[in-house]
Amino acid sequence: MFGNKKGKKSSELDSLIGSNTRMVGDVHFSGGLHIDGIVKGNVIAEGEDSLVTTSDKARIEGNVHVHNMVLSGEVIGDVYALKHIELAPNARVTGNVYYNLIEMAGGAEVNGSLIHYDNKDAKPAQKNSGAEIPATSGDHKTSNSEYPVNTIGKAQSGCN
Numbered sequence: 045m046f047g048n049k050k051g052k053k054s055s056e057l058d059s060l061i062g063s064n065t066r067m068v069g070d071v072h073f074s075g076g077l078h079i080d081g082i083v084k085g086n087v088i089a090e091g092e093d094s095l096v097t098t099s100d101k102a103r104i105e106g107n108v109h110v111h112n113m114v115l116s117g118e119v120i121g122d123v124y125a126l127k128h129i130e131l132a133p134n135a136r137v138t139g140n141v142y143y144n145l146i147e148m149a150g151g152a153e154v155n156g157s158l159i160h161y162d163n164k165d166a167k168p169a170q171k172n173s174g175a176e177i178p179a180t181s182g183d184h185k186t187s188n189s190e191y192p193v194n195t196i197g198k199a200q201s202g203c204n
Contacts, residue, residue, distance in 0.1 A: 063101060070106070079104065079117070086121070093127075100134040107139075122156070 058075035061067060065081035074091035079102040086106040087096060095112045098104070102117030109124045116132040122139040123129065129143050133151035140156040148154075 057097075061102075063099070100132070 056076050057078055059073050059077045061071075061077070061079045061081045061083060063080035066084070067081070068084045070085040071077070071083055071087045072090055073087075074089065074094060076095040076097070077087070077089075078097045078099075079087075080099045081101075082103045082105070084105045087104055087108045087110065089096070089110040092111070094110050095114075096108065096110045097114040098117035100116045104117070104119045105121065107121040107124070108119055111126045112128045113123065113125050114130045114132065115123075115135040115137070117134070118136040118138075120138045122142065123137055124142045125146075126144060128145045128147075129141065130147040131137070131149060131152035131154070133149045135149075135152040137154045137156060140159055141154055142159045142161055144161065146158065146160075
């Protein structure tokens with residue numbers, strides 16, 4: 045997965061949300077998080093080199109703010125990946141994906157926009173034709189200013 049020069053993973057698995065678990069509320073974590081169940085709330089990384097992985101049965105109903113992500117399940121909300129996101133063949137995103145580096149396998153689906161932004165200032169690299177980032181009902185600003193967050197704007201659909 046995401047290795048450093050010494051061949052070690054940048055984030056070890058620290059937390060697990062099991063397949064029979066349904067969480068309601070925001071999840072704040074550091075390190076590595078694997079999700080097999082359902083999270084109804086935002087998933088927010090705190091700290092450096094965070095990693096979220098999901099199984100193909102996992103579902104997140106909220107925004108995801110993380111450094112690295114391997115998505116095999118479903119996200120209903122916006123995804124903010126500061127460093128890297130990998131969308132597996134079964135991945136489904138209903139919302140925008142903000143990324144620095146993206147890998148997308150055949151069969152992965154994004155129902156929203158793919159928006160590249162630079163890691164150095166963590167702002168979208170290009171203005172998206174005047175449209176702003178749409179808000180979701182579970183949208184919360186985080187205290188971690190490295191993630192671009194805009195909760196005011198018009199809804200946007202499709203890819204240009």
